[in-house]
Amino acid sequence: MNGPHDLGGQHGMGPVAPEPNEPYFHAEWERQALGVTISCGAFGAWTLDESRHARENIPPATYLAASYYEIWIRALEVLLQRHGFVSAAELAEGRMLEKGAAPKRVLKADMVAAVLAKGGPCDRPLDTAPRFAAGERVRTRNFNPTTHTRLPRYARDKVGVVETVQGSFVFPDDNAHGRGENPQWVYTVVFDGGEIWGEGAAPGLTVSIDAWESYLEPV
Amino acid sequence: MSHDHDDHHHQDNHFSPMEARVRALETILTQKGLIDPQAIDAIVETYETKIGPRNGARVVAKAWAEPDFADWLRRDATEAIASLSYTGRQGEHMRAVFNDAQTHNLVVCTLCSCYPWSVLGLPPVWYKAPAYRSRAVIDPRGVLEEFGVTLSPDKKIRVWDSTAELRYLVIPERPAGTEGLDQAALADLVTRDAMIGTGLALAPEARP
Numbered sequence: 364m365n366g367p368h369d370l371g372g373q374h375g376m377g378p379v380a381p382e383p384n385e386p387y388f389h390a391e392w393e394r395q396a397l398g399v400t401i402s403c404g405a406f407g408a409w410t411l412d413e414s415r416h417a418r419e420n421i422p423p424a425t426y427l428a429a430s431y432y433e434i435w436i437r438a439l440e441v442l443l444q445r446h447g448f449v450s451a452a453e454l455a456e457g458r459m460l461e462k463g464a465a466p467k468r469v470l471k472a473d474m475v476a477a478v479l480a481k482g483g484p485c486d487r488p489l490d491t492a493p494r495f496a497a498g499e500r501v502r503t504r505n506f507n508p509t510t511h512t513r514l515p516r517y518a519r520d521k522v523g524v525v526e527t528v529q530g531s532f533v534f535p536d537d538n539a540h541g542r543g544e545n546p547q548w549v550y551t552v553v554f555d556g557g558e559i560w561g562e563g564a565a566p567g568l569t570v571s572i573d574a575w576e577s578y579l580e581p582v
Numbered sequence: 583m584s585h586d587h588d589d590h591h592h593q594d595n596h597f598s599p600m601e602a603r604v605r606a607l608e609t610i611l612t613q614k615g616l617i618d619p620q621a622i623d624a625i626v627e628t629y630e631t632k633i634g635p636r637n638g639a640r641v642v643a644k645a646w647a648e649p650d651f652a653d654w655l656r657r658d659a660t661e662a663i664a665s666l667s668y669t670g671r672q673g674e675h676m677r678a679v680f681n682d683a684q685t686h687n688l689v690v691c692t693l694c695s696c697y698p699w700s701v702l703g704l705p706p707v708w709y710k711a712p713a714y715r716s717r718a719v720i721d722p723r724g725v726l727e728e729f730g731v732t733l734s735p736d737k738k739i740r741v742w743d744s745t746a747e748l749r750y751l752v753i754p755e756r757p758a759g760t761e762g763l764d765q766a767a768l769a770d771l772v773t774r775d776a777m778i779g780t781g782l783a784l785a786p787e788a789r790p
Binding site for chain 1: 598600601602603604605606607608609610611613614615616617618620621622623624625626628629630633669670671672673674675677690692693694695700703704706707708710711712713714715716717718719720721722723725728729735736737738739740741742743744745746747748775780
């Protein structure tokens with residue numbers, strides 16, 4: 364979707380403002396936001412792709428004004444309601460009113476080290492050969508789905524070169540919507556700055572994206 | 583209703599809106615048995631004390647000191663990094679990209695906040711914020727200036743937008759005058775920003 368998250372190339376967002384000796388957390392609630400988000404992810408009720416899409420669906424004015432932990436929490440509330448774990452009335456009241464759905468697993472303290480160490484690998488074997496090879500010129504597709512995609516707007520309908528065939532991975536555009544993992548080959552595709560930004564592009568700039576095969580067409 | 587059990591004796595109105603919001607969510611989930619407060623503490627402790635940019639600095643120092651390890655990183659960064667026991671969440675599929683005399687690498691996630699947690703820990707606020715995510719791909723030199731980094735005009739810049747599940751670690755150029763340093767001393771020169779590409783490795787005289 365062409366949501367507020369798709370920020371590459373936008374103007375007016377101000378200076379970057381790095382903070383010297385930045386703490387990991389700027390408030391106690393951010394600690395809890397991290398822990399609650401990871402704990403609820405461990406239910407196994409939704410995928411990382413679905414959670415990304417929930418974040419993208421936060422209204423633009425809210426999204427752009429929010430810290431990233433706030434974005435996480437707002438999206439988590441949506442996911443918990445969508446999957447029946449928490450109701451809107453409970454969120455409004457701040458307490459349990461009904462039992463709700465039961466998750467496949469609840470993350471306990473003694474499971475944390477193993478769960479974090481395992482992570483969530485997204486590579487999947489694929490029987491078919493990659494359609495494109497390193498060195499090949501490709502054009503990214505031009506599309507504007509209202510659903511989840513990982514092809515940024517700035518990199519649509521652009522000609523680049525496949526640098527690396529990176530392996531086969533879960534396809535987020537399907538997986539975010541419960542349509543299955545449907546793995547595809549993923550390629551690192553490199554674009555000249557001028558191809559993307561046209562006149563006035565920064566000299567000596569190249570930009571790469573990691574693109575699923577269906578984002579690409581032969582040139 | 584009594585609140586004698588904690589420090590907050592009054593209504594929630596002295597909390598910030600987000601603090602109140604997260605507390606409410608935590609309360610509901612705890613009442614339902616869906617979260618374990620001790621698990622949350624363990625997650626936070628992991629990222630406050632165990633997994634952070636010192637991990638990545640050791641990877642870089644080893645790559646500088648051992649050409650075979652650098653080759654391994656180029657071929658299979660996930661396995662090479664796993665040999666140092668840095669694995670797991672948001673480091674499942676690692677790629678190492680090497681700065682050299684011709685090219686400076688810069689990593690961003692324009693679409694969200696993808697970041698190599700296993701080697702760099704939790705991302706800083708600016709990495710996840712709109713200014714960096716919007717400008718890194720179109721004005722990387724301007725962004726670098728804000729970090730106090732001025733590259734020579736003839737240096738090429740390669741920006742890696744982490745749009746899939748690959749996570750990128752920049753291997754900065756080894757500073758001059760570091761020939762006599764062991765890997766622990768070399769690692770002290772490797773800042774978090776140098777491994778994102780928004781900084782350079784420190785000169786030995788700037789060693790903290």
